[in-house]
Amino acid sequence: MALTDDRPLILVVLAGGGWYRETLRLLEAFDPQAVRVAYAYAMYRHDACGHLPTPLPGERCPIHYLGRTQGRPWRHLVNLLWLGRGFVEAYRLLRRLRPQAVLALGSVVAVPLFAAAKLLGVRCIFVETVTRVRRLSRTGRLLHRLRLTDRLYVQWPGLVSAYPGSRFVGAVL
Amino acid sequence: MTLVVVGTEHFDALVAELDRLVAVGRLPPDAFGQIGSGQYVPRHFPWVRYEPDLWQRFAAADLIVTHGGTGLVTECIVSGRPFIAVPDPLKPENHQLEFLEALTERFDFCWVREPAQLEAALPHARPARRKDGLDVQQLANDILAFVTHAAGG
Numbered sequence: 370m371a372l373t374d375d376r377p378l379i380l381v382v383l384a385g386g387g388w389y390r391e392t393l394r395l396l397e398a399f400d401p402q403a404v405r406v407a408y409a410y411a412m413y414r415h416d417a418c419g420h421l422p423t424p425l426p427g428e429r430c431p432i433h434y435l436g437r438t439q440g441r442p443w444r445h446l447v448n449l450l451w452l453g454r455g456f457v458e459a460y461r462l463l464r465r466l467r468p469q470a471v472l473a474l475g476s477v478v479a480v481p482l483f484a485a486a487k488l489l490g491v492r493c494i495f496v497e498t499v500t501r502v503r504r505l506s507r508t509g510r511l512l513h514r515l516r517l518t519d520r521l522y523v524q525w526p527g528l529v530s531a532y533p534g535s536r537f538v539g540a541v542l
Numbered sequence: 543m544t545l546v547v548v549g550t551e552h553f554d555a556l557v558a559e560l561d562r563l564v565a566v567g568r569l570p571p572d573a574f575g576q577i578g579s580g581q582y583v584p585r586h587f588p589w590v591r592y593e594p595d596l597w598q599r600f601a602a603a604d605l606i607v608t609h610g611g612t613g614l615v616t617e618c619i620v621s622g623r624p625f626i627a628v629p630d631p632l633k634p635e636n637h638q639l640e641f642l643e644a645l646t647e648r649f650d651f652c653w654v655r656e657p658a659q660l661e662a663a664l665p666h667a668r669p670a671r672r673k674d675g676l677d678v679q680q681l682a683n684d685i686l687a688f689v690t691h692a693a694g695g
Contacts, residue, residue: 377693386550387613394616398682404689469693472685492692494685500612500641507634520688522681525644539680542616542648 376405377469380462380491383410383429384476389421391498392474394541397424407466409459411478428466432458432478455481463489470494470519477508483517492519497535499524499542505532544573545603547596552580553609553630559657560607561586568661574599597621605667607660610638610653619649624667626660627653648674 383392396406406427432455459482463471471486473479475498483493495518497509502525505513512518513532523529524540546560557577563569564586575589576596583589593599600606600621608614610629618625629638642653651670654663 377689379689387611387616390613390616394678395682395685398678399686403686470689492689494688496681496685498612500637502637502640502644504635506637519692520685522685524681536684538684539678539682540648540676541678541681542612542619542645 374405376403378405378407378466380407380409380466380468380471380482381427382432382471382473382476382478382482383408383421383423384474384478385411385421387500388475388498391496391541393424395474395496399425401425407468409462409471409478409482411476430462430466432462432482452481456485459485460488463491472496474498475506475508479508480511480517483512484515487517493517494520494522496522496541497524497528499540501525501528503527503531543599543603544569544605544607545576545599546573546607547576547614548578548580548609548630549576549611549614550578550592551630552578553628554580554582555657556607556609556628556630556660557584557589558582559660560584563661563664568664569605605664610642612641615642615645619651619670622669624669625652626663626667627651628657628660629653629655631656648672648676 406425408427408429409432410429463485468491470492471482472494474496479495486493495512497505521535523535523537526537529535529537557575557580561584564571564573573587575584575587576593577589577591597617600623603623606618606623606625608618608625608627610627615627627642629642649670650673652663652666652668654660
């Protein structure tokens with residue numbers, strides 16, 4: 370069957386470490402004839418995410434990474450500046466690509482991306498990492514509190530009652 | 543070959559314990575380490591900080607010792623090789639411990655709470671075996687249905 374360009378486009382956040390492996394598991398289960406993907410990758414450790422292999426082809430677009438704040442209080446200020454920069458980058462990216470949805474698994478890059486997507490009426494899907502069993506991650510809690518998600522998936526059933534509106538329908542592991 | 547892997551960050555206590563076990567002969571000398579940004583450098587086996595094709599070493603490993611991060615634990619499960627997972631207590635909100643505890647509901651596998659328990663667990667290393675019928679396909683289908691609906695399909 371020939372692929373057509375009217376397939377919906379999902380902008381997928383591609384972050385490093387375990388989030389990358391979880392995202393990969395999810396993408397491997399997508400029907401490539403049902404959807405197109407593009408990637409917003411978090412600039413991280415020598416740009417490694419820009420070169421990571423993925424099961425579905427798609428354009429790769431960088432977004433600035435927010436660094437760790439643990440034990441480095443000064444990083445909050447740096448992160449605030451980068452958050453603003455990431456928001457502008459995300460807004461421009463979404464205006465250009467015009468995806469039907471943005472999808473992020475675990476990464477804080479979802480915050481500026483989802484904020485910009487909300488402004489532009491793009492659907493926001495966040496999948497909480499499978500490592501979070503009883504409480505959402507800081508990114509998950511922030512997105513939930515700010516109501517920046519149209520779909521919030523959790524990977525453990527116990528989280529559904531703690532976070533109204535979240536869904537449990539399966540897991541990457 | 544024994545493979546110790548810690549992912550994109552570091553877990554010095556785990557690498558140091560593996561180094562000790564090789565030194566005292568509890569593990570064979572053909573070990574290999576991926577130590578991330580750790581300060582501790584193994585003295586008894588070769589190592590790298592990061593390796594893009596690390597997964598290729600999984601198939602050749604007789605035993606994999608990994609931190610409790612989702613990426614490497616997933617890779618260990620998928621590889622079908624015997625492994626032992628150890629949570630890093632310094633991760634935010636100790637989520638690796640919480641994750642491994644919860645994962646026992648879905649998989650039969652070997653894990654210990656701290657590197658000091660590794661030696662006693664060596665005879666119990668085994669490939670993971672699925673215990674439930676949960677599937678990533680259900681999650682993927684639900685996301686695709688939502689996106690297709692949003693696109694007016």
